[in-house]
Amino acid sequence: MTFRWYGPQDEIPLRYIRQIPGVRGVVSALYDVAVGDVWPKPRLAALADTIDAAGLVLSVVESIPVHEDIKLGRPTRDRLIDRYAESVRHMGELGIPVLCYNFMPIFDWTRTDLAMPQPDGSTALSYDDAALSRIDLSHGTGNLPGWATAYDAASLQALRAAYQDVTEERLWEHLAYFLERVVPVAESAGVKMAIHPDDPPWPIFGLPRIITNGAAFDRLTRFVDSPANGVTFCSGSLGANPSNDLPAIVRQLGGRGRIHFAHCRNVKVTGPRSFTEAPHPSALGDVDMHAVLSALHETGFRGPMRPDHGRMIWGETGRPGYGLYDRALGATYLQGLWEGISRERGS
Numbered sequence: 001m002t003f004r005w006y007g008p009q010d011e012i013p014l015r016y017i018r019q020i021p022g023v024r025g026v027v028s029a030l031y032d033v034a035v036g037d038v039w040p041k042p043r044l045a046a047l048a049d050t051i052d053a054a055g056l057v058l059s060v061v062e063s064i065p066v067h068e069d070i071k072l073g074r075p076t077r078d079r080l081i082d083r084y085a086e087s088v089r090h091m092g093e094l095g096i097p098v099l100c101y102n103f104m105p106i107f108d109w110t111r112t113d114l115a116m117p118q119p120d121g122s123t124a125l126s127y128d129d130a131a132l133s134r135i136d137l138s139h140g141t142g143n144l145p146g147w148a149t150a151y152d153a154a155s156l157q158a159l160r161a162a163y164q165d166v167t168e169e170r171l172w173e174h175l176a177y178f179l180e181r182v183v184p185v186a187e188s189a190g191v192k193m194a195i196h197p198d199d200p201p202w203p204i205f206g207l208p209r210i211i212t213n214g215a216a217f218d219r220l221t222r223f224v225d226s227p228a229n230g231v232t233f234c235s236g237s238l239g240a241n242p243s244n245d246l247p248a249i250v251r252q253l254g255g256r257g258r259i260h261f262a263h264c265r266n267v268k269v270t271g272p273r274s275f276t277e278a279p280h281p282s283a284l285g286d287v288d289m290h291a292v293l294s295a296l297h298e299t300g301f302r303g304p305m306r307p308d309h310g311r312m313i314w315g316e317t318g319r320p321g322y323g324l325y326d327r328a329l330g331a332t333y334l335q336g337l338w339e340g341i342s343r344e345r346g347s
């Protein structure tokens with residue numbers, strides 16, 4: 001069981017993470033390296049040492065961001081891909097086994113409300129496509145929850161204009177180009193690449209999104225047919241679309257040994273392209289967590305898992321989705337479920 005930590009700037013100290021029952025792995029990154037720069041090996045080693053000193057282990061890097069020029073297929077991409085591969089090589093040399101990354105144009109995970117009040121008094125992240133369509137991006141990302149300072153008006157406009165010609169198929173080509181060059185490096189470095197599905201799993205702001213379902217996972221893993229070319233199974237991202245059969249996706253990808261990391265969280269689908277993040281237990285959302293973990297167990301998954309996001313409970317304040325308490329509850333719930341499944345299956 002692992003837990004995401006935003007580095008020394010995180011309000012949650014590693015010594016607290018160490019006290020969550022059964023959590024031994026940390027998921028982290030170098031958050032102050034400019035996108036497109038090589039991650040210096042000494043900096044990555046220092047991060048791993050800090051985590052090690054707390055009695056934990058850096059088991060996943062999430063994420064090394066992919067530069068927009070790579071996603072856009074611009075001529076500068078070759079140099080950027082070389083640098084990306086160099087960072088992956090550094091991971092391998094330090095024995096960090098899994099890299100979670102994504103290939104979403106401009107926007108990473110996106111929500112329309114970062115603190116939607118819930119009936120129990122907690123707050124949760126939520127998304128509503130109709131609310132998203134009302135967000136005015138003409139002045140930059142100031143009106144988009146969680147993205148306030150990311151892009152000013154001019155840079156966002158230029159970037160969105162650049163994506164006008166990038167159809168889904170072209171984005172797939174750019175992803176294939178990237179993987180053909182990075183996966184062989186990852187394979188020889190002993191690093192498993194694990195793409196995170198797009199969140200939410202549909203196009204937003206007119207930008208293409210392609211990693212949205214099991215068929216996309218399958219296509220991606222066949223571009224470069226290497227065990228190093230795998231996926232992060234995120235039950236919350238994929239579960240936002242009720243047509244995704246989560247246990248079937250686990251069996252399909254896990255059966256081929258391509259699930260290298262699992263994000264397990266629950267969502268309540270509240271309408272078409274609308275959802276609220278729910279507490280982890282199956283009964284409280286639309287993800288059948290028992291079925292998901294059973295499928296993971298059955299296909300031999302023994303890699304790192306994390307509770308992904310949590311609600312804000314017990315008056316906690318902090319980074320939306322990344323408080324301590326609800327994620328800690330998620331981690332213990334998931335371990336209880338896993339223990340039950342393991343014992344029933346006699347392994």
Ligand SMILES: [Mn+2]
Nearest residue numbers: 234237263308
């Ligand atoms: Mn996730």
